[in-house]
Amino acid sequence: MVDNPLNSMQWLEYYLDNSPVVFFKWRNDSGWPVEYVSANVLNITGYSKEEFLNNTIHYAQLIHPDDLEQVTREVVEASQSSNSDFEHLPYRIVTKDGEIRWISDITKIKRESSGVITIYYGYISDITDLQTSRENLRNSLLELDKASKLVEGYFEALDTGYILSTSDIDGNITYVNDNFIRISGYSREELMTKGHNILRHPDVPAETFEELWATIKAKKSWSGRLQNKAKNGDSYYIQVTIQPILDENGEIEQFLAIRYDMTEQVQQQEHINLMALYSTMTGLPNLYALVRDIETKKDPLLGIVNIDGFKVLNNHYGYKTGDLIIQAIANLLRSELTSEKISVYHIHADEFGVLGDGCLYQKFIDRLEIFQKEIHLHGFVIDDKIIPIHLSIATSDELRDRLLVSCNMAIHFARSHNEKFVRYDQTIDFTKDYDENIRWTTLLHEAIEYDWIQPYFQPIYDYRTRTVKKYEALIRICKNSEVFTPFFFLEIAKKVKLYPEISMIMLEKTFEVIQREPYDFSINLSVEDMMNHNYTQRLFELLEEERQGGVILEIVESEGIENFDEVNRFIEKAKALGCRIAIDDFGTGYSNFEYLIKLNADFLKIDGSLIKNIDTNVDAEDIVSTMVSFAKKKHIPVIAEFVSSETIFRKVESLGIEYAQGYFIGKPEISLGINIPINL
DSSP, X not given: XXXXXXXXXXXXXXXXXXXXXXXXEEESSTTOOXXXXXXXXXXXXXXXXXXXXXXXXXXXXXXXXXXXXXXXXXXXXXXXXXXXXXXXXXXXXXOTTSOEEEEEEEEXXXXXXXXXXXXEEEEEEEOSSOGGGHHHHHHHHHHHHHSOSSHHHHHHXXXXXXXXXXEOTTOOEEEEOHHHHHHHOOOHHHHHHHOGGGGBOTTSOHHHHHHHHHHHHTTOOEEEEEEEEOTTSOEXXXXXXXXXXXXXXXXXXXXXXXXXXXXXXXXXXXXXXXHTTBOTTTOSBOHHHHHHHHHHOSSEEEEEEEETTHHHHHHHHOHHHHHHHHHXXXXXXXXXXXXXXXXXXXXXXXEEEEEEESOOHHHHHHHHHHHHXXXXXXXXXXXXXXXXXXXXXXXXXXXXXXHHHHHHHHHHHHHHTTOSEEEOOTTSOTHHHHHHHHHHHHHHHHHHHTTOEEEEEEEEEETTTTEEEEEEEEEEEEETTEXXXXXXXXXXXXXXXXXXXXXXXXXXXXXXXXXXXXXXXXXXXXXXXXXXXXXXXXXXXXXXXXXXXXXXXXEOOGGGOOOHHHHHHXXXXXXXXXXXXXXXXXXXXXXXXXXXXXXXXXXXXXXXXXXXXXXXXXXXXXXXHHHHHHHHHTTOOEEEOOOOSHHHHHHHHHTTOSEEOSTTTOOOBSSSSOSOOSOO
């Protein structure tokens, strides 16, 4: 072994107090009182060396209550055997400030000649934040435990797992161990004569070394991660602690540096960071890479390519085919567009970015339009199937800080307005929709928080009895003197996931009226409501409670029903609890006679678009007459919406329709029975 410049006792003291491990000696008494501990115990446990030595704290008191039985059992088993040393399974300790840390513990048993145990001694280390170095540390500690009690033994164990050096007060190397030589590639003689400067990596700022030297010359320990350069030019990374060694007068005598190799961990992290910038599906750079690269370009241009109706493609052909489509488009973009001036990115599931730099904007647009036409013309052949593909493309040449935002606005505009290609233009107010969405989203949150959601009730007139015995509950947001209809906020509520909460509030408040008023009340029920377990469960609970009024569930958006079996189970249970079912907006969209039969409806509600002009539009009258004729054959009463004048009121009556609803009968009001004309 190489001579070292410190005497044996100094090496022992410096090593033990500054080592990453803590040396302990315990008496074989209850609670394992500490007879000796190195000063670095404070770093791991929060307790000082003196607190252990004056018996303020015993070691057993540190061990986590859930691990004490394990540790005790291991001590007892080792003590009863003939073993002279043993290693604990990792266990937890509770520090002075209540923090929990994981500990690695190797203990040696000292016995008298009679076999009586006198002391335990060994080494503990904090493995909470050093899992990646756990095996190295464990091997080092095992070597240390097996070594002799002499200082040379401690030093050899430390030498095995760490990179060690000492230097004089000027930084000249006075000692290096074999690990230092191995990792640096320099010989001991080269290191001794040239010093640490030959290891400096040019990427490490000079300020780092200035701060390091200022710290250790102030007689303080410095710790940190450094990048070094080996003799062959390769980089390696170390975690280093440099401790000033003081003489008997308190002056710096030399510096002790303890390092361990972090190269593998750093390389793994760099690999992870690299992966974070690429799409795992296509191998293209992702959104994070695009944001980074926009900042580096001198004159950036941006295009966004979106696959139209990708959700439909996924649902129709399956997710595997959907992935193949994305990969095929990625490959085409890469092969057709990538150049010295153009880069391609996969920024979302069905969306790609094309970043240009130093291109003429019109030529950039032309290339994207040609690519779009080729895709539209040929589509893709996947698994022997020709799959038509359509793309929406948007471009922007805004300044760097608005480039991505403006292009996103343009692609949103293209999708919402069914435009194939949109070039961002500041004269178009792309922000209007965003501002409106934000305004209504804010209002919805406030409406929930401040209880602004209210049911309004519109009367439904019975031609046969000449009375109003039914009301439809309609949602409103009432903010001070302003009243907002769902036309303004319902779609936004669904987009921002507030619809279920709003729908539940409406249900509860409507039933408060139903429970005390002896009328029939229609409640609008969407497919989303019927598929919401919390909503339907609460509806059934309310239906089971005592109430004055009857309940009619008006099914809206019936074209969205896909699972009729599940819906019919819901309807059967609702009817068993006294509900009746109405089909709303009949005659529009997909609402047709098939839905009427499948849903076993009790009422048919003709959409207002057919009623509002029935007094002047012969075609509308013929369509409504057909619906009424069919309904009468099935004994299903009909309700006409949008009855806004006496002329329409009389026309509807002449067609044999049983019920009328509209402003001529009465507007939706917060109270029942307001402004209803008598003797109609």
